[in-house]
Amino acid sequence: GLSRLEQSNRDPAHRGSDIEIxxxxxxxxxxxxxxxxxxVRVHAEDGRFPNLGLVGGSPxxxxxxxxxxxxxxxxxxxxASRLRGRIGQVSRRFGxxxxxxxxxxxxxxxxxxxxxxxxxxxxxAQRDISAYEDIRSNFVLIKGLTLRPSLxxxxxxxxxxxxxxxxxxxxxxxxxxxxxxxxxxxxxxxAGVSLTYRPTRAATLQFSVRRERRSSHVPxx
Numbered sequence: 001g002l003s004r005l006e007q008s009n010r011d012p013a014h015r016g017s018d019i020e021i022x023x024x025x026x027x028x029x030x031x032x033x034x035x036x037x038x039x040v041r042v043h044a045e046d047g048r049f050p051n052l053g054l055v056g057g058s059p060x061x062x063x064x065x066x067x068x069x070x071x072x073x074x075x076x077x078x079x080a081s082r083l084r085g086r087i088g089q090v091s092r093r094f095g096x097x098x099x100x101x102x103x104x105x106x107x108x109x110x111x112x113x114x115x116x117x118x119x120x121x122x123x124x125a126q127r128d129i130s131a132y133e134d135i136r137s138n139f140v141l142i143k144g145l146t147l148r149p150s151l152x153x154x155x156x157x158x159x160x161x162x163x164x165x166x167x168x169x170x171x172x173x174x175x176x177x178x179x180x181x182x183x184x185x186x187x188x189x190x191a192g193v194s195l196t197y198r199p200t201r202a203a204t205l206q207f208s209v210r211r212e213r214r215s216s217h218v219p220x221x
Contacts, residue, residue, distance in 0.1 A: 001025050003045075016062075020048045027072060034076060041070045041086065064139075066092040068106070085109035090129060092139065100139065102129070102171055118152040129171075141169040144188075156198045162210075164190040186216040 005021040022045065029039025044067045052059040070088030077083055087107040094100045108126040124146040129139065144166025151159045170184040192210035199205070 015051045016049070018050050020050065022046050022048075029072065036075045038071070038073050038075075041072050041088070043068050043070075061096045062094065062100075063096070064092055064094045064100075066090065070106075080114050082112045083109065084112075092129070100171060102139070102141075120150050122146075122148040122150075124148070139171045141171055143167045143169075158196045160194050160196070162190070162192045162194075164188070184216060184218045184221060186214050186221065189213045 001024065003021075003023045005019070005023075007020075008018045009015055023043065024045070025041060025043035027039055027041040029037045031037040044065070047062075047064045047066070049062045052061055068088055068090035070086040072086045074084045075082065085108060087105070089104070090106050091103040092101065106128045108128055109124070111123045112120065113122075114120040125144075127141075127143045129141050144164060146165075147163045149161050153159055166188045168186040168188060170186070190210060190212040192208060194206055194208035197205045
């Protein structure tokens with residue numbers, strides 16, 4: 001697979017966060033007769049910033065190259081449960097700002113449990129990096145846990161909830177890249193509920209509400 005992402009900002013003060021990301025990946029898996037699979041995934045991406053950013057008042061190019069390899073798994077445990085996951089190593093190198101370089105283990109696991117025909121639960125645990133979080137950062141390490149129970153009320157209606165807890169480590173925060181101390185770390189807690197209605201096969205209506213609380217050791221963040 002190949003991917004291309006372009007992000008731009010109208011505000012001149014944030015044009016340093018404009019980015020163009022080109023990526024590619026390939027996966028080779030063994031699939032059993034029971035439709036279980038295990039394999040290896042390799043991936044790479046290049047991030048380019050059309051406009052130079054500022055570190056300590058000096059212009060600098062934030063361009064990076066990222067490579068990685070994962071072991072991937074998709075396995076039916078029982079008739080009511082299934083596990084999907086990946087674990088591997090990723091490396092991100094910044095040609096002009098080696099202080100931001102990162103190399104480490106990443107992992108993501110999704111467990112689906114459906115005890116009845118109407119009730120299901122998905123649990124997600126991850127330690128992964130995000131390409132971009134907001135206009136202040138292009139590199140975030142995410143460690144978190146998510147629970148997503150859902151209940152089918154009828155053939156056309158489904159009720160679902162979401163509980164999330166995560167820690168965001170802003171390894172690529174432009175404002176803190178040159179700081180001597182640790183970078184910005186946020187703790188996020190969120191809960192939500194949604195109601196989905198499908199009047200026809202071609203149309204879906206969804207109503208949702210979400211409450212999020214974010215705390216950061218950086219003032220005003």
